[in-house]
Amino acid sequence: MYIVKVKGIAKIPDYVQLRDEKFTLLAYFRVDRPDKSLEKLGLGEQQDQIMKLIETLPFGKIEKLDI
Incomplete structure (x- = not known):
């Protein structure tokens, strides 16, 4: 799975x-x-971990999300 933050x-x-x-x-x-x-994706338990990643993720950069 990949994650992208859009400005x-x-x-x-x-x-x-x-x-x-x-x-x-x-x-x-x-x-x-x-x-x-x-x-909905079944990632509710990892929400805190994902949100910490989102805070540090620069806009427009694609990151691999290993959960």
Whole structure:
């Protein structure tokens, strides 16, 4: 799974994308509201770990998410 942090413009907030190995979009959520999207993917228990990664992740860089 891969993670990308996307910078919002003007009134559009920052978002995070979670993509699979073929880069198919699995989840797309606001940085400040990850709850439901992560739960739907079965990653609710790893939410704290993922959010720490998101805080340090630069905008526009694709990172491999090993969970």
